Amino acid sequence: MKTLSVNASPAVGLSVAGDPKGQPQGQPDEPSLRFPELPELDFPEGEMVVFDPARHLRFVSVDADKSASDSALLPLARAVRANPGIMLIPRDEDCLALWDRYAMLPHIREHSRKVADMAQAIALRALELGVKVNADAVRAAGMLHDLGKTWSIARGGQHAQLGAAWVMRETRNAPLARAVLFHVFWPFAEKGDATHFMIMAIIYADKRTLHDGYVGLEERYADLVERYGINAAVRERILLSHQQGKRIEERLSRLLGVTLYEYTADRGRLVR
Numbered sequence: 341m342k343t344l345s346v347n348a349s350p351a352v353g354l355s356v357a358g359d360p361k362g363q364p365q366g367q368p369d370e371p372s373l374r375f376p377e378l379p380e381l382d383f384p385e386g387e388m389v390v391f392d393p394a395r396h397l398r399f400v401s402v403d404a405d406k407s408a409s410d411s412a413l414l415p416l417a418r419a420v421r422a423n424p425g426i427m428l429i430p431r432d433e434d435c436l437a438l439w440d441r442y443a444m445l446p447h448i449r450e451h452s453r454k455v456a457d458m459a460q461a462i463a464l465r466a467l468e469l470g471v472k473v474n475a476d477a478v479r480a481a482g483m484l485h486d487l488g489k490t491w492s493i494a495r496g497g498q499h500a501q502l503g504a505a506w507v508m509r510e511t512r513n514a515p516l517a518r519a520v521l522f523h524v525f526w527p528f529a530e531k532g533d534a535t536h537f538m539i540m541a542i543i544y545a546d547k548r549t550l551h552d553g554y555v556g557l558e559e560r561y562a563d564l565v566e567r568y569g570i571n572a573a574v575r576e577r578i579l580l581s582h583q584q585g586k587r588i589e590e591r592l593s594r595l596l597g598v599t600l601y602e603y604t605a606d607r608g609r610l611v612r
Contacts, residue, residue, distance in 0.1 A: 388513065390476050391416050391428040414441065420512040427513045429476045435483035438510060445490045450552035454605075456482030458545035458554065461605035463537070465596050471534045478538050481519035485542055500524045525581050532591050540588050544600075547585045554604040557585050 396419040413421070416434045420426075430438070439449055459482040463475035488503030504521035508514065515538060523542045550560050561582040569575040593600040596610075603610040 388427040388429050388474055388477050388515070391419055391431055391434060393419070396423050396426070396428060414438070414510065417510050424512075427515070428511065429474070429513065429516070430480045430484070430511060432479075432483065435480060438484065438487060438506075441510075442487055442506060443490055444487065445493070447551065448486050448489050451549060452483050452486050454549045454552050454554065455485060455542070455545045456480075457608065458482070458548055458605040459541045460608050461603075461610045462541045462545065462592060462596065462600075464608055465598070465610055466534065466537065469596065471537065471595065473534065473537045477513075477516060478519075478541050481516050481523075481538055481542050482545055484516070485520050485523045485546060487520065525577075525584065526588075530584070530587060530591070532594070534595060540592065544585065544588045544592060547581075548604075556601055557582065557589060561585070 393415055397415060400418050400422045414434070414437050416428065416430055416437075420428050439452075444452070456479045460475055460479040463473050463478040466473050467475055484503065484507050486499065486503065487506050488497075488499040488501070491497065491502060492499035500521055500523055504517045507520050508517040511517070519538045519542045522539050523546055526536070526539060526543060547557055547560050548554055550563055561578060564578050564581075565575060569578060589600055598610065600610075603612045605611065
């Protein structure tokens, strides 16, 4: 297994996922379906720091906790309320506590870990190349992207919207919540640079992770069609998402200087 270093210079020029020669897969006459592009919104990112209980809970008293409207606030939630001017990034243990709070199913936990590992590896590669990105935030977004999935399986609803609302309530970290909200599909104009990097990394990492293993985009979307393609309208939406996934793969590959479909992730690094 080869670990990618910043000095490596694998061939670039990716076409689409799944073909080791970089040639297109799928049907040559596949329609270029796209939703109408919405005007791009201003998403100020702001500065984020990793949650440090010793620092961010230093002046939070037990009495203050008892007076809170929710007496069962997790440490991270107490900290963000005590430090309103700071966007805190959940650590892995904070994400695990949220998994427990929202009863995340075991197989969704395993999937979320793999997505977080892949997204973090992409972010660390970008950092090595001088791209301004917060790898800790990207990892947290991967850990929490399916926070609403268990509820939606049992009771219906859009898991990305529900998960984003819960992440916002628990963390008050808007960039993190946006990454959860848009991890299924990005409805705005796509750019070829590092704009909205965290969102693009989570979309891509999720679409490369089938259950708890890494696969190419073709296999991942074939599984989505098989499991969820109950009618033509749903299949069309999956196709739109598939095409977007290919574009994001091309964009990230150019940005990172790798043919990204050839790589998986291991311990925070891209490997092949």
